[in-house]
Amino acid sequence: MAKIILASHQKGGVGKSTLTYNLACNLKDNAKVAMIDVDYQGSLVKISSMSEVPIFTIDKLDDVLKDDYDFVFVDTPPYLSEELPKLYQLADAIVVPTKAGIFDVLAMEDTVNLIKEHNVEEKTVIVFNMIKPNTTLTEEIKDQASQYGLKIAKTMISDLVAFGRSVMEGGVTDSNNAQRQIDNLSKDIFTILIKK
Numbered sequence: 001m002a003k004i005i006l007a008s009h010q011k012g013g014v015g016k017s018t019l020t021y022n023l024a025c026n027l028k029d030n031a032k033v034a035m036i037d038v039d040y041q042g043s044l045v046k047i048s049s050m051s052e053v054p055i056f057t058i059d060k061l062d063d064v065l066k067d068d069y070d071f072v073f074v075d076t077p078p079y080l081s082e083e084l085p086k087l088y089q090l091a092d093a094i095v096v097p098t099k100a101g102i103f104d105v106l107a108m109e110d111t112v113n114l115i116k117e118h119n120v121e122e123k124t125v126i127v128f129n130m131i132k133p134n135t136t137l138t139e140e141i142k143d144q145a146s147q148y149g150l151k152i153a154k155t156m157i158s159d160l161v162a163f164g165r166s167v168m169e170g171g172v173t174d175s176n177n178a179q180r181q182i183d184n185l186s187k188d189i190f191t192i193l194i195k196k
């Protein structure tokens with residue numbers, strides 16, 4: 001049975017599609033991986049012709065789950081879509097990316113509430129994305145985020161040109177910072193998968 005890793009946040013621009021794509025590409029040489037795009041505006045589906053990892057629309061979810069994939073990464077739209085409750089139950093891990101501004105952290109609240117409403121906190125992890133290189137999170141941001149009572153990934157993802165380019169280039173591939181961060185984030189997610 002495939003492990004399902006879902007990216008969720010009701011806002012756009014936080015990195016759901018970018019992280020989904022890079023996490024999926026990161027495993028493609030070691031496992032059988034697919035992506036599902038729930039976004040009808042279809043960020044990922046639009047680039048499927050250049051992706052080595054197959055990208056399916058949500059209507060193919062059941063077929064994909066019947067297939068022998070090891071990992072299925074699910075990207076969701078920038079609003080609280082009606083598919084989310086079902087996907088929250090199905091998922092083995094839920095990744096909630098956020099930028100590290102105080103308003104960004106406050107803006108997670110609707111997603112966090114939906115996660116709590118469906119009792120899926122245990123498999124959820126907040127991931128700080130687009131962190132300015134050579135900066136750390138302020139205490140204020142850490143406090144604000146920890147008030148949600150969810151896990152926060154040890155790995156933070158920097159704001160790097162490589163991530164912007166990654167979608168055209170099959171994911172971050174070089175041995176630079178971006179690749180190392182995606183490796184480490186994969187390990188953070190594996191920790192959740194193991195505990196399930």
Ligand SMILES: Nc1ncnc2c1ncn2[C@@H]1O[C@H](COP(=O)(O)OP(=O)(O)O)[C@@H](O)[C@H]1O
Pocket residue numbers: 011012013014015016017018019043078129130131157158159160161163164165
């Ligand atoms: N870590 C990052 N470093 C640099 N740019 C990023 C990073 N994460 C996302 N981006 C850029 O931010 C924009 C929004 O990211 P995207 O993945 O589309 O967010 P979402 O799917 O949540 O709407 C895109 O232009 C993407 O290239």
Ligand SMILES: [Mg+2]
Pocket residue numbers: 016017018039043075076
């Ligand atoms: Mg997106």
